[in-house]
Amino acid sequence: MDMAEVKFKQVGYRYQGADEQGTQAVVDLSATIPSGTTAAIIGHTGSGKSTLMQMVDALILPTSGSIRVGDLTIDSQTAKKDLINVHRRVGYVFQFPEKQLFAPTVIEDVAFGPQNLGKDAEEAKQAANRALTALNFPADRLQHSPLELSGGQMRRVALAGVLAMEPDVLILDEPTAGLDPAGQEELLTLVEKLHQQGVTVLMITHQMDQVARLAQQVLVLNQGSLVFDGRPADLFADPDLLQKNHLQAPQSVRFAHRLKQAGVEVGAPLSLNQLADRLATQLGGADNDE
Numbered sequence: 452m453d454m455a456e457v458k459f460k461q462v463g464y465r466y467q468g469a470d471e472q473g474t475q476a477v478v479d480l481s482a483t484i485p486s487g488t489t490a491a492i493i494g495h496t497g498s499g500k501s502t503l504m505q506m507v508d509a510l511i512l513p514t515s516g517s518i519r520v521g522d523l524t525i526d527s528q529t530a531k532k533d534l535i536n537v538h539r540r541v542g543y544v545f546q547f548p549e550k551q552l553f554a555p556t557v558i559e560d561v562a563f564g565p566q567n568l569g570k571d572a573e574e575a576k577q578a579a580n581r582a583l584t585a586l587n588f589p590a591d592r593l594q595h596s597p598l599e600l601s602g603g604q605m606r607r608v609a610l611a612g613v614l615a616m617e618p619d620v621l622i623l624d625e626p627t628a629g630l631d632p633a634g635q636e637e638l639l640t641l642v643e644k645l646h647q648q649g650v651t652v653l654m655i656t657h658q659m660d661q662v663a664r665l666a667q668q669v670l671v672l673n674q675g676s677l678v679f680d681g682r683p684a685d686l687f688a689d690p691d692l693l694q695k696n697h698l699q700a701p702q703s704v705r706f707a708h709r710l711k712q713a714g715v716e717v718g719a720p721l722s723l724n725q726l727a728d729r730l731a732t733q734l735g736g737a738d739n740d741e
């Protein structure tokens with residue numbers, strides 16, 4: 452795993468439209484995501500989240516400013532031949548990625564990415580096997596058609612296809628959308644595992660509980676501009692900022708607030724697990740007092 456900081460320097464993106472002006476989807480955005488950070492990218496619909504993330508993988512090039520990914524630079528002048536270097540380092544998991552599964556078998560589908568990046572067939576298959584194993588994908592289904600699998604399994608195959616390319620930076624666009632609770636939990640646990648392995652994760656999400664649980668840094672976009680860059684706890688402690696950006700604090704934070712109003716102080720938990728731990732400590736403490 453190589454270190455890969457992601458640094459945005461006055462990044463802008465304008466879509467060419469039918470009218471002369473086009474749409475300025477990202478406006479003069481500067482921020483640094485340190486290597487190994489899990490960062491949540493949030494904001495109302497149309498705020499520019501996917502446009503920003505597509506630039507990190509050089510799927511589209513900034514129309515102004517630049518992005519550094521490790522030692523690579525992405526700007527309006529980045530040459531086509533250099534794009535492969537970016538795609539090698541950055542993995543992009545689109546929304547509902549299982550829609551793009553196409554190969555006749557699971558193993559071939561997952562091996563496609565690494566092979567495309569220049570690995571020979573055998574190496575690509577090994578990388579595919581490692582990724583599928585890491586995702587606890589059942590070994591007896593490697594030769595199945597991806598289309599015969601359950602929704603959660605298909606999602607894992609699609610993810611494995613990106614992980615098999617061993618990216619230093621992983622972009623996830625609403626990774627739990629449409630999954631049942633067990634599938635969602637599996638995915639969130641995977642993100643935690645990738646974080647432990649040192650992968651830089653950029654995750655678009657509308658789920659504040661996920662931000663609270665997984666992210667060390669959160670970027671809030673509003674009409675293409677960065678309006679907050681900091682720790683989730685600081686965002687959730689700012690009701691005005693939340694309201695202005697059509698956001699809500701996660702359940703855990705709202706619940707802790709209600710408890711406080713009722714006279715029970717549990718500090719400022721970020722996740723439901725933390726809240727449960729602190730309540731247990733408090734209740735345990737109350738028992739001991741008796």
Ligand SMILES: Nc1ncnc2c1ncn2[C@@H]1O[C@H](COP(=O)(O)OP(=O)(O)OP(=O)(O)O)[C@@H](O)[C@H]1O
Binds near residue numbers: 466494495497498501
């Ligand atoms: N291909 C395109 N051509 C023209 N305008 C576009 C294109 N894609 C996005 N836009 C516009 O750019 C702005 C930002 O869109 P973007 O998809 O990046 O937002 P988003 O925050 O990811 O939204 P969502 O949460 O709905 O996915 C919007 O005004 C959108 O209408």
